[in-house]
Amino acid sequence: MVKDIDFKTYLKNYPDDNGCYGKYGGCYITPELKEAFDEISNAYHTICKSAKFINELRRIRKEFQGRPTPVYHCDNLSKAIGGAQIYLKREDLNHTGAHKLNHCMGEGLLAKYLGKKKLIAETGAGQHGVAIATAAAYFGLECEIHMGEVDVLKQAPNVARMKVLGAKIVVVKEGARTLKEAVDSAFAAYLKDYKDAIYCIGSVVGPHPFPMMVRDFQAIIGIEAKEQFKEMTGELPDHVVACVGGGSNSMGMFAAFLEEPVNIVGVEPLGRGTKSGDHAASITFGSEGIMHGFNSIMLKDENGDPDAVYSVASGLDYPSVGPEHAFLHDTGRVKYDTILDEEAIDAFFKLARYEGIIPAVESSHAVAYAIKLAKQIKHGSILVCLSGRGDKDIDYIIEKYGDKYIK
Ligand SMILES: *Cc1c(COP(=O)(O)O)cnc(C)c1O
Numbered sequence: 034m035v036k037d038i039d040f041k042t043y044l045k046n047y048p049d050d051n052g053c054y055g056k057y058g059g060c061y062i063t064p065e066l067k068e069a070f071d072e073i074s075n076a077y078h079t080i081c082k083s084a085k086f087i088n089e090l091r092r093i094r095k096e097f098q099g100r101p102t103p104v105y106h107c108d109n110l111s112k113a114i115g116g117a118q119i120y121l122k123r124e125d126l127n128h129t130g131a132h133k134l135n136h137c138m139g140e141g142l143l144a145k146y147l148g149k150k151k152l153i154a155e156t157g158a159g160q161h162g163v164a165i166a167t168a169a170a171y172f173g174l175e176c177e178i179h180m181g182e183v184d185v186l187k188q189a190p191n192v193a194r195m196k197v198l199g200a201k202i203v204v205v206k207e208g209a210r211t212l213k214e215a216v217d218s219a220f221a222a223y224l225k226d227y228k229d230a231i232y233c234i235g236s237v238v239g240p241h242p243f244p245m246m247v248r249d250f251q252a253i254i255g256i257e258a259k260e261q262f263k264e265m266t267g268e269l270p271d272h273v274v275a276c277v278g279g280g281s282n283s284m285g286m287f288a289a290f291l292e293e294p295v296n297i298v299g300v301e302p303l304g305r306g307t308k309s310g311d312h313a314a315s316i317t318f319g320s321e322g323i324m325h326g327f328n329s330i331m332l333k334d335e336n337g338d339p340d341a342v343y344s345v346a347s348g349l350d351y352p353s354v355g356p357e358h359a360f361l362h363d364t365g366r367v368k369y370d371t372i373l374d375e376e377a378i379d380a381f382f383k384l385a386r387y388e389g390i391i392p393a394v395e396s397s398h399a400v401a402y403a404i405k406l407a408k409q410i411k412h413g414s415i416l417v418c419l420s421g422r423g424d425k426d427i428d429y430i431i432e433k434y435g436d437k438y439i440k
Contacts, residue, residue, distance in 0.1 A: 035055055035360070035363045035364045035365075036364075038364050038366070040291045040292045040366060041292045043291055043292065044288060044291070047357070047360070048241065048244070048245050048356075048357070051241070052240070052241020052242060052244070052245065053241075053356075054244075054356050054357045054359070054360035054361075055360045055363065055364075056321070056328065056360075057321075057327075057328050057329050057330075057356035057357070057359040057360050058241060058244060058327055058328060058329070058356035058357070058360075059240070059241060059327055059328050059356075060240040060241040060326065060327070061240060061323055061326045061327060061328070062240050062326050063224075065224055066220070066223075066224055066227075068227070069223065069224070069227035069232075070240060070241075070242070072147070072227075073143075073231065073232075073242060073246075074241065074242040076143060076146070076147055077143070077242050077245075077246050080143060080146045080147070081139070081143060081246075081249075086142065086143075086146065089142060090138065090139060090142055093138055093142070093171075094135075094138070094253065097128060097138070097171060098127055098128045098134055098135070098138065099126065099127065099128050100127065100253065100257070101257045101261070102122065102123045102124055102126045102127050102257070103123050103126065103261070104120055104121065104122055104123070104257075104258055104261040104262055104265060104416070105120065105121045105123055105388075105390075106118065106119075106120050106265070107119040107120065107121060107384075107387070107388050109387040109388055110383060110384065110387040110388055110404075111407065113383075113387055114404060114407045114408055115408075116407035116408045116409070116410060116411045116412075117271070117272075117406065117407040117410050117411060117412060117413045117414060117415050118407075118413070118414045118415070119400075119403050119404070119407055119414075119415050119417060120262065120265075120270065120414060120415065120416045120417065121390070121400075121416075121417050121418075121419040122254060122257075122258040122261075122286065122416060122417070122418050122419060123419055124254060124282060124396075124418060124419055124420050124421060125390070125392065125393065125396070125419050125420070125421050125422035125423075126422075128167070129163060129164055129167050130393075130421055130422040130424065130425075131160060131164070131393065131420055131421030131422070132251060132254060132281065132282040132285065132418075132420045132421065133160055133161055133164040133235070133281070133421075134164045134167060134168070135250055135251050135253055135254065135285065136246070136247045136250035136251055136281065137161075137164040137165050137167065137168040137233060138168050138171070138250075139246070139249075139250035140152070140165075140168065140231065140233040140246075140250070141165075141168035141169065141171065141172045141174065141233075142172065143231065144172065144174060144231040144233075145172050145174070147231065149174065149229060149230055149231045150174060150175055150229045150230065151169075151174055151175040151176065151177060151226065151229055151230040151231075152165055152168065152169045152174050152175070152176050152177070152230065152231060152233050153177045153179070153219055153222050153223050153226065153230050153231070153232050153233065154176075154177075154178055154179070154219060154232070154233040154234070154235065155178070155179040155180065155212065155215035155216045155218065155219040155235070156178055156179070156180050156184070156191075156212075156215065156235065157180075157181075157184055157211065157212035157215065157235075157347060157348075157350075157351075158184070158188055158191065158347035158348050159180070159184070159188040159190075159191025159192060159194075159195065160191065160348055160421070160425070161235035161236075162178040162180065162191060162195050162200065162202075163191050163194045163195055163198070165178065165200075165233050166178065166194070166195040166198035166199070166200035167198055168233075169198070169199070169200065170198045170199055175201070176195075176198070176199065176200040176201065177200070177201050177203060177222060177230075178195055178200050178201070178202050178203065179203045179205055179215045179216075179218040179219040179222065180192070180202055180203070180204060180205065180215050181204075181205050181209070181210040181211040181212060181214050181215045182204050182205060182206050182210040183209070183210040183211050184210075184211055184212070184215070185202065185204050188347075190425065191425070203218060203222070205217075205218045212351070213339065216325055219232065220232070234247065235279065235281075236278065236279025236280060236281040236351075236355060237251070237279055237280045237281045237284045237355035237356075237357060237358075238279040238280070238325060238327065238329075238351075238353065238354070238355050238356075239325055239326055239327060240325075240326035240327055241327070244327065244355050244356055244357055247281050247284075248281070248284045248285065248288060248355075248357065250285075251281050251282065251284060251285025251286075251288075252284075252285050252288045252289065253285065254282065254285035254286045254418060255273075255285055255286045255287060255288050255289030255290055256288075256289050258286065258289070258416060258418075259289045259290065259293075262416055266414065268414075269290075269293050269294070269295055270295060270414045270415065270416035271295065271296060271410075271413035271414050271415065272295065272296045272297075272298065272403075272406060272410075272413070272414070272415040272416070273286060273287065273290050273295055273296070273297050273298070273415075273416050273417075273418075274297075274298045274300060274399050274402050274403050274406070274415060274416070274417045274418070275287065275298075275299060275300065275399050275417070275418035275420065276299075276300045276301075276302075276346075276349060276395050276396060276398040276399040276418075276420060277299040277300060277301050277316070277349070277354060277358060277369065278302075278313075278346070278348050278349035278350070278351050278395060279351050279353075279354065279355055280299070280354050280355035280357070280358045281355070282418050282420035283299050283358070283418065284355060284357060284358070285418075286418040287299075287361075287367060291361075291366060296368070297366065297367045297368065298367070298368045298369070298370055298402065298406075299316070299358060299367055299368070299369045299370075300369075300370055300371065300372050300398045300399050300401075300402045301313070301314035301315065301316060301317055301349075301354075301369055301370070301371045301372075301398075302314060302344035302345075302346055302349040302350065302371070302372065302374075302377070302398055303317075303371035303372055303373045303374075304342075304343045304344045304345065304350075304373070304374055305343065305373070305374060306373070309332070309334070309340055309341075310340065310341040310342070310343060311343055312342070312343060312344065312371070313332070313342035313343065313344045313349055313350040313351060313352065314332075314371045315329075315330055315331055315332050315351070315352060315353050315354040316330050316354055316358060316359065316362050316369045317369060317370075317371055318332060319331045319332045319333070319352075319353070319354075320333065321359075322337065322353075324339055324352070324353050325353070327353075327356050328356060329353050329354055329355065329356040329358075329359045330353070330354060330358075330359040330362070331352055331353035331354075332352040332353070333352075339352040339353070340352050344374065345374040345377060345378065345394055345433075346377065346393070346394040346395040346397070346398065348393070348395040348421075349395050349398065370402060372398040372401045372402050376398075376401040376405075377394060377397040377398045377400075377401050378394070378397070378430065378434050378438075379401065380392070380397045380398075380400040380401035380404055381394060381397040381400075381423060381426075381430065382438050383400070383404065384397070384400050385423075390419070391422060391423040391424065391427070392419055392421070392422065392423050393419075393420060393421035393422055393423045393425065393426060394423060394426040394430065395420055395421060396417075396418070396419045396420040396421055396423075397423070399417045399418060399419070399420070400417055400419070403415045403417045
């Protein structure tokens with residue numbers, strides 16, 4: 034347990050100069066990549082803090098992304114549950130249908146300021162690839178997306194979206210041909226090209242400065258939500274809830290509430306159950322370890338390598354988690370809990386049918402937790418980060434769960 038943290042000044046003090054959140058985080062990269070990461074780090078501290086950059090990003094958020102996204106009171110759902118009141122921060126209404134564009138536009142703008150010509154990224158399910166391809170199109174930059182061959186076949190609609198947006202897809206055929214190999218391939222491409230390109234990570238993970246930079250770009254979620262919630266109700270929410278894959282929508286939501294007297298819960302995917310390989314609940318079942326250039330809490334196999342993970346939500350199945358979540362877990366400031374596939378699917382249909390909102394299956398984990406909590410606590414309010422919309426999940430869910438839910 035880490036003690037005695039002043040959360041009023043927390044965001045100014047964490048990460049430290051080495052990119053660490055307590056013992057987590059850092060920058061474990063090969064010496065060849067150091068120059069490239071130092072450039073991004075320096076640029077972040079100078080360019081991204083300038084009034085010009087901030088104002089331009091603000092304008093993009095308003096005019097292109099459609100921010101601020103609303104906070105919405107789920108009156109029907111709350112009544113049906115008969116407990117606490119559930120509210121949603123509607124990141125599903127952000128352009129491209131999820132929160133990921135918040136940091137991709139920030140990274141794209143930074144690339145533009147640095148005079149880069151190209152954005153390089155990896156993607157698993159393709160959501161991050163689509164957001165980066167969107168940012169590249171907006172800023173007139175080339176875009177190179179590295180994706181495992183298995184994922185390319187599985188995620189055909191997102192591959193098509195990236196191609197329509199003008200991105201080049203690099204199909205990675207090494208190893209298991211999924212996300213891990215795509216990350217390695219993207220890093221290798223970046224190393225070759227870093228004078229002309231910038232690497233854009235998909236969440237609050239990876240070597241410093243990415244966990245900090247992505248958190249800060251995503252922090253707009255919580256900043257808006259806090260103000261909107263206060264305006265709607267005159268108070269702060271009692272509980273704030275978000276799903277945790279790598280941890281970017283949750284960090285963006287939580288950052289503004291860390292200093293407030295609000296319970297904060299991150300929801301991890303429990304998949305089919307607690308057995309290794311059946312879930313991706315990294316904080317709940319993992320231990321300290323280094324992967325993809327940072328120290329955090331990760332799920333390991335018997336050899337200490339990243340364990341196999343599973344979740345119905347492909348955006349959540351990552352065997353580690355952003356280092357700041359590992360730290361906030363150890364401080365006790367944020368609580369982490371889990372939701373099963375079947376609970377998330379049930380919440381997916383409940384939100385669709387009570388409110389007319391089809392949530393991403395990732396976000397459905399947070400909604401499921403809120404529904405459970407609302408029943409338990411009876412009174413008070415729960416503000417959920419609805420990280421994305423569920424259009425991408427409909428075909429799969431109908432195929433797999435249609436018999437149970439569709440008459
Ligand atoms: C990618 C994704 C997530 C998981 O990523 P985080 O970095 O944990 O936020 C959650 N929800 C949606 C809709 C996503 O696309």
